[in-house]
Amino acid sequence: MLSGNDIRQKFIEFFKEKEHKHYESASLIPDDPTLLLTVAGMVPFKPFFLGQKEAPTPRVTTHQKCIRTNDLENVGRTARHHTFFEMLGNFSFGDYFKEESIAWSWEFVTDVLGLDKDKMWISVFTTDDEAERIWNEKCGVPMERIVRLGEEDNWWSAGPVGSCGPCSEIHVDLGPEYGGDENSKLGDPGTDDRFIEIWNLVFTEWNRMEDGSLEPLPKKNIDTGAGLERVAAMVQKKANNFETDLLFPILEEAGRLTDTKYRASEKSDFSLKVITDHIRAITFLINDGVLPSNEGRGYVLRRIIRRAVRHGRLLGTKENFLNVLVDKVVEIMGGAYPEIRTNKEHIQKMVRIEEEKFSHTLDQGMNIVNEEIEKAIEAGEKKLSGEVTFKLYDTYGFPYELTEEICEEKGVEVTHAEFLEKMEEQKERARSAREVVKEKGQDTFIEEFFDKHGKTQFTGYTEHSTKAKILHVKDNNEGNYTIIFDKTPFYAESGGQAADTGKIVGEDIFGTVLDVQKQKDIYMHTVKMAEGGHKLVAGMELELSINKYRRAEIKRNHTATHLLHKALKEVLGDHVQQAGSLVSQDRLRFDFTHYEGVNREQLKEIEKIVNEEVFKNTAVDVAELTMEEAKEKGATMLFGDKYGDKVRVVDVPGFSMELCGGTHVERTGEIGLFNILTETGIAAGVRRIEATTGFTSYKVVNQMEEGIIELSKVLKADASHGQLITKATKVMEELKGAQKEIEALKAKLAGFEANSLFENVEDVNGVKVLMKAFKGKEAGSLRDIVDKAKDKLQSCVVILGTDNEKAVFAVGVTKDLIGKVKAGDLVREIATIAGGKGGGRPDFAQAGGKDGSKVEEALAHGMGLLKEAL
Structure with a gap:
């Protein structure tokens, strides 16, 4: 019998033999501002389906990790609901279409997987005669097992207008014991648990117009998705996904850690399944760079961690067990996703921190919930007030969803509307942040501009000035303009690096570039015009020059962050990962994952390691490589960052190698002097170092020296001979003695x-x-x-x-x-x-x-x- 890992591998091999290029799974953090998480196998290829980008290859196959939380309350209650799941997919971008897609899917499920043809049912869209014919004539599926379904079941669309097309699905019949009778067919009422969909084939062939009419697309695409967990259940003859070899070993380990036997009761089975599902989602979210927080993706992660911890408590354990369960996830899935093996220690530590943090408040919250429920019942009410649910959330960090779940179990309602009203300020903050991103992603001007002109040519890696042509200019009033050129030497703010500033010059024209932002590789320059603003028109050619001094300072700080990242790993451990950065002219800020404060001795060692690399004056190599070449070289890739097929590798030979699109020094000696200013905690498991380089470090050290000299004068001690500390210590001892005398005199007085x-x-x-x-x-x-x-x-x-x-x-x-x-x-x-x-x-x-x-x-x-x- 094929294992889940076998099925995944055979799927990829099968389509590679059909001339598909295998793409590794994309991050759960999608490169799509309209989505919070990667929810389907097609998400990484959405720009190709929508015609926004040219596909690098016409045929692709993947096994894509996905997260969905829209049906969270059903996870563990049903046989097939999951937060984390894998989607097997094969895709065609203007290459093959229905006949090949249908024939290959049938070949794979019957010949490779060996599923019984007589138990297969097919659904097609109501009017899709072509798909029905192919299934019947080419694959031999009897007409009585091909069912036509409507738009709700068998139609896909990108939105109200745009690309769309019919779908066709493969279903497996589990038999009458799961619903209906001998005469039941796919789509009949009461048969949802009997006919199990395992593969969806989307035929994207139409463009829906504003008036609702359909026009043929110039290129027809194929988007298919087969849920690995469902396919494994059918192959392994399991009616429940949780009993497949992809999930059951995790469930057994969860049972061992909580001293709970599977099938002991429906209630305990529910909790075991929730924990089993959630630990996979937790492992992969953290692996892809998501950190627990109260907003966005971080809130999704925090919510499922806390839900899993709570179900552990329901099973009677008060021990921290989730971080241990990560081992089993890595054991099962580390072959297909080797990065979780590499990052296992980091994942476990992040889980343990959040688990411990929540455990401290869980018991208190549970007691309050139960007390309030008892009060409500005693008062003859069947509701828990929004005031109580909000207090639990706001004061004790107890998620509303857990309160709701507990109340549901006790038969008590919660006033969700009241809770939402009190939560509006927090909710609005998170919602606004997401909407800003979404609006940026849906900027129609940028889309239209890109379609017409393509991306801005960035020349700033090799030159500080260039002549460029204006493609677009917008007057923002009071001498402030937004200008897009065909090319630019100005670095746009990205990757934590601040934008370049500088000037634009032409005949009777002079402006100061204050900021540069980019969307979809289009660089937008914010310019304050000193003169000649009224002359700015599309087609005009100007000289663009960056502030070279500012760029040099930023380069020093950016390369220093790479050296700092490596030094942190050497001193604190390989679990350290970058969690954010800021690279500006006067300083650098580096956020990293670590679980306690960094002591003074460690900071001194980190500072020393970085400065040793600076003083070596090593030549910094920058090369553009394929992703495969970069991986082979061992380049560090940052959690949550998005990379294309071609990547820029910044290498300090023998010390540090990272993928990075920023600007860097040519030799480490240009950094001058690296000086750590502060080290602080900014969130659970996340620390921050602020530091300086170059002339700024000189100024910082000079200020310190001036302070020591002034202090020496005040204390009348020679700092150069180490007398300052001795004298300061003596003065403090004398001061303490004097204070004691003063207190004694005050008492006498x-x-x-x-x-x-x-x-x-x-x-x-x-x-x-x-x-x-x-x-x-x-x-x-x-x-x-x-x-x-x-x-x-x-x-x-x-x-x-x-x-x-x-x-x-x-x-x-x-x-x-x-x-x-x-x-x-x-x-x-x-x-x-x-x-x-x-x-x-x-x-x-x-x-x-x-x-x-x-x-x-x-x-x-x-x-x-x-x-x-x-």
Whole structure:
């Protein structure tokens, strides 16, 4: 019997024999601003299907990792719902069409996989006579097992207008025990679990116009997708995907780690399946560079990690187990996706951090949910308020979806509308970020411009100035223009590197380039015109020159990030991965995955390693290679980055080699001096280093020297002979001694003051009362006086206040009198007179007020209240 890995390999080999080029699976982070995640096998090839780009080869085959979370609540409840799944696909871009596609799919499922032809059913679009004929005449499928279905089931379209076409699907009949009877056919009600779709063939042949009419496309395309998990279930004769060899070993390991047997109960099986599915998604999302967060892809990851942890708790385990389960995923899938083997330690550490973080709050959240549910039931209600669900999310980090799930299990409704209302600010922030990206991706002007002119020719790798022709100019008012040229030496902001600045010059024309951005390789220059702006027209030729000094500084910082990345791996470990960067003129910022703060000794070692490479003055090699050549050379590829067939490799021989489109120094010695400024944490498992190079480092070191010289003058010590530290240490010790003496003297002074105040003790209905207003007295001194007075008088009430611009009050009551008057209540009333508030214990309390001038009035008010109480 074929394993899941066998099926995947045989699929690729089969289509390679049919002259298809095998493309490795693309990242789960799609190169498509309209999509959050890669949801189907065709996503990486969408630009080819839509005619936005020319396909590099006419025939392609892939096994593509995919993520879908639109049906999350059904994962684990059904036999075939998954968040992570693999899509086997073969694609034709204007090459072969229906006959080959249908014939090859039939050949593969029957001859290669050996599935029973008599159990196969085919669906075709209602009007697709051609597909029906091919299935019947070329493949031998009986007409009674070919079913025509409508647009909902058997039609694909890119959108309301644009490319579209009919689909045809291959289904396997599991038999009457899964629904219907001997006479049932595909599409009959109640047979969804019986007829299992394993392969979808899309025939993209039409262009839908604005009026709804269809026109033939100049090139017809084929897009097919076969779910590997479903195909494996059919080949291995399993009615449930979770029982295939792709998933069952993970499920068994989850059972071992949680001490749960499969098929012990429907409830525990559900939890085991959720964990099994989710750990695959978690492993591959982190592998592709997604980090847990509260927005976008990071939220998807955080949500499924927390859902999996919660189901572990339902199975009775409080141990962190998800990170251990990663091993089993790597064992099963590491052959097809070797990068998860390489990154296993990183993946496990990220999972463990998030797992531990959530475990700390999970129990508390679960208890609160259950308590609130019990309260609702006791009150005769069947709802949990949005206020509670939001508090759980906002205060305890407890996902709304888990609250909803728990309530569903208990038969209690949740008021989702209320929760959403309270969440609107957070939701709107994430939504707005996605919409901005989406709008950029759907910029019709850029699409039309690209179709007409193609991409901007970037000449900045080899030259600092060039003559270029204006292709488009837009007046943004007040002398500010957006200009697109046919070519440019200006680097557009990308990959963390800041854009170049500079100037454009022509006859009676002068402008300063302030910024450069790009979309779809079209460079848009923001220019402030000093003169000649009104003359700017398409077709005009101008001289474009970058600021060479700024470029040189940026190059130093960019190459330094590559050296820093490698040094971090050497000192901290191979789990370190770049998580973001900023390369500007005056500094560099480098974000990286690590799980604790980097100590001073480690930072010194990292700094030393980078500077050693700088001082070697190694020549930096930059070459354009194919992706295969770059992989063979061992070039580092950054998580989540997108690369084409041709890539730019920046190599510091013997030390660092990375794929990078940025600008770099020719020799490492140009970096000058690398100096780490700060190291901080910015998120769970993510640290940040800020550093300088070149002349900026000189200025930083110079400032440090000036500071040391000034400090030496103040301390009257010679820094050059190491006396500064000795003298500073001695001064600090003397200061500590002096502070102790001052505190002792203050205590004595408070005692003297208290003794002198005893002459002013007033008798109020047999109770000794000491009241006094001060000017500029510290709050601590007031407390000392209260304590002294209580010790001396034994039974008394002490009311003190001081004007320190703002008011400060202290009230003390000996324990024998707190039945009559409480310090906390009295000081609260006193403070209101000075525009403040406060409180405390019955025997001692403090308060503050905004208006120090009201202290005496406030104390008088307090005395009046005290007399009433006594």
